[in-house]
Amino acid sequence: MNIRDDIDKPIFVQIAEGIEEAILSKTFAEESQIPSITEFSVMYKINPATALKGINILVDNGIIYKKRGIGMFVCQGAVHKLKEKRKNQFFDNFISNMVSEAKKIGITKEDIINMIKKEYDNGKN
Amino acid sequence: MRFKETFKYISISCRKNLIIFYISSLIFSFIITLLAVLDGEEFYLRTDVFSFMMVSIVYNSSYRQNKLMLLQNGISRKTYFWAELSFIGVISVIFAFLENIIFLIGNLFIKNINIQITYNFICKIDNSNLGVKDYAISLLVELGMLLLLISLFSVLCKLLDRFGNIVVFIFFILIFNAALIIGLFGKDLIFIGDILGITNNKIYRLGISTVIVILLLNTASYLVMRKSAIRLSL
Amino acid sequence: MGKIELRGISKTFKNTVALKDVNLTFEENKIYGLLGRNGAGKSTMINIITNCCFADVGKVLIDGETAVENDNALSKVYCMSEKKLYPYYMKIKDIFKWSKNFYKDFDMEYALNLSKDFELNINKKVIEVSTGQSSLYKLIIALSVNTPYLIFDEPVLGLDANNRDLFYKKLLEKYIKKPCTMIISTHLIEEVSNIVEDIIIIKDGIIIENKSTEELLNSGYTATGSYEKIDKFANGKNIIGEDKIGSMKSVYILGKPEKVPDGIEITKLDLQKLFIKLTNS
Known part of the structure; x- marks a missing residue:
């Protein structure tokens, strides 16, 4: 920390x-x-x-x-609570920014989806 | 009032110097007196005044250090003043007593040493008998004199700087031989001397004038202390 | 509740006004930051509180009692400063002993432990120690004295980075274990801003800010963008300063950011910058 x-x-x-x-x-x-x-x-x-x-x-x-x-x-149950909280915030914290950045620099929706697939399949975190 | 703590600090911080100076002046007085007596002279050098002077110099030159130390520890100037006064009072009483003990011891070796009650360094050895009352008076006179001198020294040291301490020392010696000086410098001074009881040996007048002067000097001392502030840049 | 109050304190030295109508309250068990430029009046104020010098007008009350020449009130305050107030010939361990004499709650064991932690040789005399070590032994006394009120006047003068770090940690430890009111007077804002609860800013003898650190931080914001956009945005707002970096301009504004257009970035107010801007003539 x-x-x-x-x-x-x-x-x-x-x-x-x-x-x-x-x-x-x-x-x-x-x-x-x-x-x-x-x-x-x-x-x-x-x-x-x-x-x-x-x-x-x-x-x-x-x-x-x-x-x-x-x-x-x-x-x-703290872990569960936190995960729920973070799930709720996920869209605002990550998705909105990612999409607006992608739009700014010209990455398409399909590009993003492919990138997500690639990352999820390679090395499971 | 953190009087006790302040008194403790003042007495312990100059304890070492006090002892060194007192013993030095004792030795000095003894040697001078011995030389004088062996030479056939009938006088001896008082120990109390001389040692007291030395002590005064040491004590008063640490005024500024003590003031800073005490202010740092949250002691008011008022408390410092009273602790200092008490300390001086105690030392004066001790010195006055010690002086008389020296006489008594001296009397064992030289028959009938008696003191002449005066404000001088040098005392004539007088063979006439002095009773208990005379000893008591002599003690009080000595005490008064010591208090007077250190009060004077004290207020002057607070006003002057280090160089000033030397000036005060010389001044001290002069004051000490006031009777002589008055005798030397004429009738006008004798008039003042008479009122104060110095030249005509009127004990009560001497006593009262001494007490008044001590009070005045210590008031001045307090006022100087009260006003003092620590400058920002030290 | 115990507190130190300054009511209408003014002080002039010859021709310079050091303090003008200062009204402050220092409450129980809080850490205060007293910030100001050199010569702003911080040390004068501290000297007045601790009876080292006298105010021309006004009074200082410690737990309701006037502080001037009052032993009882003064025994509740300990001030650590760079002033050379201890006798030059005295050994540090003797200074600890005398501190115990004057302050009954002085924790000698704690002081000796701190001396070890800070690697301070307490057999040295006052005149033999360096500036940094001088600060150290005074800090150790301040942390061990256990008075309800503690004042630190430029506590980290001459301290190397390790000792500064250790000092702040020990200060916080002491504050949590044995709470007291602490007033830290410094111009090193960055170092103390996370430690102090309330900040008092003094400029030319006048108190210009007196609020909690949080309020001060929330009192404004920084807006950064192109010259054109910024000038338009900042127009009419309470601007306390600006900086130009290449083709970008940053403006420091008091208030809450509203209707921020695109192209302008809003960040928090930098306390150091706020201090500089507020205290510049």
């Missing part, structure tokens, strides 16, 4: 998304403990209030829960 000052997303959003990414890639397993606010704060040199804000987004969305006196854990 990398926190960067130069990109447009606010730090707390970057924290939230970084944790989401780690959950999706199974770095943080469901029901396992994630680093504390202190650890996030010190590691990325950010105010704990900012780290907390990012964490709270995930708590509100049911991705993380807090166990008093112990720490923060990944909710059961």
